[in-house]
Amino acid sequence: MSAPLPRTTATLAVALLALGLPVLAAAPATALTASAAPVVRNAPAPSTVTVTGVGSATAAPDxxxxxxxxxxxxxxxxxxxxxxxxxxxxxxxxxxxxxxxxxxxxxxxxxxxxxxxxxxxxxxxxxxxxxxxxxxxxxxxxxxxxxxxxxxxxxxxxxxxxxxxxxVADRTELRARAREAAHKDAHAKALQYARLSGRHLGRLISLTEGASGGPSPVPAPADVAGGGAGVPIAPGEIQDDVRVTAVYELV
CATH class of the missing domain: 3.30.70.2970 (Protein of unknown function (DUF541), domain 2)
Known part of the structure; x- marks a missing residue:
């Protein structure tokens, strides 16, 4: 059994019926409860270690x-x-x-x-x-x-x-060996820092190769060119250096 309408509402309903208009039942008042938005908490930034690796490679000049x-x-x-x-x-x-x-x-x-x-x-x-x-x-x-x-x-x-x-006419192989040495040097340093910090070394986050000059001659003992024929020349070796900056995650 529905609840009785308030006097004001009932009077209005009688007036509407007298005019031949339909009467709409009032919707029961309900309490609206806002849904609670999920709370987003930023995950803490991972611990990282940044190291610089240096690598060199040499080759006989051609x-x-x-x-x-x-x-x-x-x-x-x-x-x-x-x-x-x-x-x-x-x-x-x-x-x-x-x-x-x-x-x-x-x-x-x-x-x-x-x-x-x-x-x-x-x-x-x-x-x-x-x-x-x-x-x-x-x-x-x-x-x-x-x-x-x-x-x-x-x-x-x-x-x-x-x-x-x-x-060296083609520096590709020389530079590749220098890069490999620089990468190994950076990884070894990061591994040591992780161990000293009581952590484990995680994934590599970034790796950047710094500006490095081209191959340069390195003075070194060498046989006189031509076995003594002509002007004495000591070719020595050509050295290429690469420097990288690596960021690793600590876990």
Whole structure:
């Protein structure tokens, strides 16, 4: 049996019936209970250890970059250029005869400058100096000294040897070994820190390779190139270094 309507509500219902309008039963009042939202608690950040690993790898060079050139002086610009061209042609013929390929010879600089004599605050033009520089790629390192000797023999006083840099033609394998060594070094350090902290080493979170220079020559005892033939050369070794930063989780 439904509860009696309040007087105000009953009066309104009688008025609606008199007008021929339907009366809607009032919905019983119910208490609305808001559903409780789940409480989200942030999980604590995992403990980590950050270490730096350094790795090196060495290899015997298989390429020599030789910087050579010629210089000549003449009373006139034309005379200097003629003498320089003669010496340059002799240089190129000599290195090609020694097996340096055409594509491995590159002109690096060509110049013609006046030469002055300075005395008592005055300058007097005495002639001109013409010069040309080349870079040679010697792909048989043992022949480097022999090729340098051929340059000086062919050019005489006009010849110039500016320097020799040894390298490896393909650095891929050398860099890969250096990276492997750097990774092992970082892992070993992280493992030690975990043990010292009374923890276990967890997963690797991040690994970043830092900026590192390219392979560089390392002085080391070596046999004279060519078994004593030509200019003495000690190629040594080429070393590549890699540095990485690793972050590991501690569990």
């Amino acid at each position: 390429l020599a970059l030789v910087s050579v050139g010629v210089e000549a002086v003449g009373k006139t610009a034309q005379a200097a250029q003629v003498a320089q061209s003669k010496a340059a042609n002799a240089l190129l013929a000599a290195v090609r005869e020694r097996g340096v390929a055409e594509q491995d010879v590159r002109t690096e600089g060509l110049s013609l400058t006046p030469v002055y004599k300075y005395q008592d605050g005055n300058s007097t033009l005495t002639g001109y100096q013409a010069a040309q520089n080349f870079t040679l790629k010697v792909r048989t390192v043992a022949r480097t000294g022999e090729i340098l000797q051929s340059v000086t023999d062919a050019t005489g006083d006009a010849g110039r040897i500016h320097g020799v840099v040894f390298d």
